[in-house]
Amino acid sequence: MYTETSREQVEGLLLKAEQAIQQLKKRSIADRAALMDAIAAKIEGLGRELIATAMEESHLPEARLVGEKARTIFQWRSYADHIRNGICFEARIDTAIPDKTPPKPDLRKIKVGLGPVVVFGASNFPFAFSTAGGDTASALAAGCSVIVKAHPGHPKTSTLMAQAIAEAIQEEGWHEGVFSHVYGHSNESGAYLVQHPLVKSVAFTGSYGGGKALFDLADKRKEPIPVFAEMGSINPIFALPDKLAADPRGLASQYFASLTLGVGQFCTNPGVFIAIKGKDLAVFKAALQNEVASCPPATMLHDGIAKAYHTMSKKVLSQPAVRLLGKADQSATEGQGMALLAEAEAKSILANEHLLEEVFGPFGLIVTCENEDEMLMLARQLKGQLSITIASTDADAAKHTELIGLLQDKCGRLLFNGMPTGVEVCLAMQHGGPFPATTDARFTSVGADAIQRFLRPLSFQNWPDALLPDALKDANPLGIYRTVNNVLTKEAVGSKL
Template sequence: MYKETTQDKVDELLNGAAEAFQYLKKRSIKDRAALMYAIADKIASLGPELITAAMEETSLPEARLVGEKARTVFQWRSYADRLKDGACLSARIDTAIPDKTPPKPDLRKLMVGVGPVVVFGASNFPFAFSTAGGDTASAIAAGCPVVLKAHPGHLKTSSLMADAILSALKEEGWPEGIFSHIYGNSNEAGAYLVKHPLVKSVAFTGSFHGGKALFDLANTREEPIPVFAEMGSINPVFALPEKLATNPQDFAAQYAASLTLGVGQFCTNPGVLVAIKGETLDAFKKALTGIIQGSLPANMLHKGIANAYSSNKEKMLSQKEVTVLASAENKEIEGQGAALIAATDAAGLLSNEHLLEEVFGPFGLIVSCNDVADMLLVAKKLKGQLTITLAATEADIRQQPELVNILQDKCGRLLFNGMPTGVEVCLSMQHGGPFPATTDSRFTSVGSDAIVRFLRPIAFQNWPDGLLPDELKNSNPLGIYRTVDNVLTKESI
């Protein structure tokens, strides 16, 4: 039923996307926002068939998928809101000063779409990060057509979402080339898309090896293009002494719940916990052991992920510096993932790079430190992360300014208590981090700031007002926010 899209068909679709890009440039931001609201309505109207298909293809529970569908609809609507107010366009106007020596020209700048974007559907969020997910929504908000490569793990789900987008385009009278849906399970299919000369940007969520391969390909092109790849993270938690001592049993329950959420298949599951040796850490380990031993294996997204989890778990446990602390007592069967907690010390972690690799699934590594000096060494050894959590009291933080300072350089989101598995869709969210968590730490893939990934600046010098884009005209006909002579305003000039 789902045959791999031929290269000839890909060429045809990308030519259509290039034509649609020129069409999008002629439509106002309010028009694009209206289209996005229409797409959101179409997704919202999808019936039980969507949830049923996703449950069958991903093993995710109904309640989780219902919530994720609502999140997906919210993304489209909130990104449309952000587009409509114009803030993401960063309109800048510096009016002329002809009497200045030399005369200062009239300069006006805004952000515009880069062109067709290839989006690779993600496996772990079949709605919110896949076909109709945030990458697709933010690219269309930016005025960029999307060619979506369906994830092979949920093809029916992907097709239903694609049909909703295409239906909205048809009903609203927009060109089909604004969104294309293709199939391809081979590395060659992905490579062909990234290397295609009509493609101007790529978005990817998945493994480090997959994202890095796409990034490298994009940089070998005659015209290199950006690849915004989210590639994984161990999301370490640093448990500081005063906080850990307050209630180690409750903290163990919080950590276990976050670690095993979604069978550990969230990109922000806290895979490593770092703490100082002592009675409170022992109490934490004892409580955590009981919770993990009482947990049940569960189906993972697909057998490929389950096999990778099993293989990576065994690789980690084969390291001489690692011992098993606790595992689910019930035996996992094929396609399932069982929670496991391992242990090492700071010296072991610092001597073995493999211990800092992500094990995608419900796997946690507890790192015991002799003192704060050990913690600092572990912090310095970390690679880039999506999140880092400081489980701490205010007194803990005040006593460890150097640790806080180091960790700020290592992540995109630094948490004070709580757990990192909740990723709010809002303007202040930063879902991205230093390499290798992502390929570009300056951007987020969650929240309406994700739109700017697919924009580029263009300045107009000394143009007649009537010939300028509406966003830059003196009268400000769109009523957007603009910075005029260094003052943020909606007022006309």
């Protein structure tokens, strides 16, 4: 059932995806939002079978998957609501001024879908970042057809989600090519999709190696296309002296809980903790040692991730500059990940930037700085991140403005205390960051602004009102927000603004 989709089948699906674009152009934004609501209802209707299947394939606990299912449904409905208000399409209307010299034409601009989008399912979120995840929802919201490449780690779960989407599409009277689902275990199958001339964009969540390879393939095409790859991050925490002194044991507990949440299999896992040496850091490390000793190993998403975690953690720990700080008393079995804590001095990190590469799993590296200047040097060398956390008091932050200014340039989300593992689905969330965290720091993959990735502007000049898209007609039949002669309004053109 889950054999590789043949090239012939893929060709047929891509042709249907291209055909579906024409229907997506013709049907209204309101129709598209209704389809998204119907998909959300279908996913909501998937019962125990979905949760049980995902538990079997991903080894994730029931409570986590129930919550993730709810998050996935919320994404579809919230993105549907967002396109109904029309803000993301940025409708712009500048009416004609015939008696101007030269005459000013009537110009109306709106953002439209790029075309067929290939989405690569992620392994660590089998609902929210996979077949029916945010990439699929945001691409469809933009008016794009979607071809999902199922993640080989959870093909049954992916199929259940794909069937729910396909049923909603059929019942709502849409072209079947609006959504397609393919299987492929090999790198070649993914490469074929990315290089196909009918594909106009790619969305990917996963490793740096995988995301960068897809980006390079797309860039070398005769017609290069954008690849929006979220490729992970070490999400460092910079602990300032006053905060560390206030409650080192409490901070250690908070950090370790975030580090090991979900066996560390989050792209926002805080893999590195940076602080200035002293007695407070010593208390912090001693508390961490107590935490890790009693933390049992746990099963990871699949054997491939477990093997990669063992390989990468062993590689880091083999470096002369790195010391093992603590590990669980209980040994890990095959497929499990054991929490590990290591420590290194900042000067060693500055001499070997590879020590700051992501280890996907419950691996924490504590970096000791001699002083504030060394912490600044480390901040300057830091590569792009999804998130960076400043553990600080208000007073301490006021004394470290240079550090905070540097870190703003290195991440998509800058936290003041707390831990980065929670990613809220809302407009103000930025889940993206400078390379190598993502391939395009201008966009987010979480929140309704994720729709922007799959849109391009199209301007209409001097078109008859009846032939314009509904979003640009004088009467504003969709009732969306538009900027008319530089004023944001829902009013019809010609109304008193």
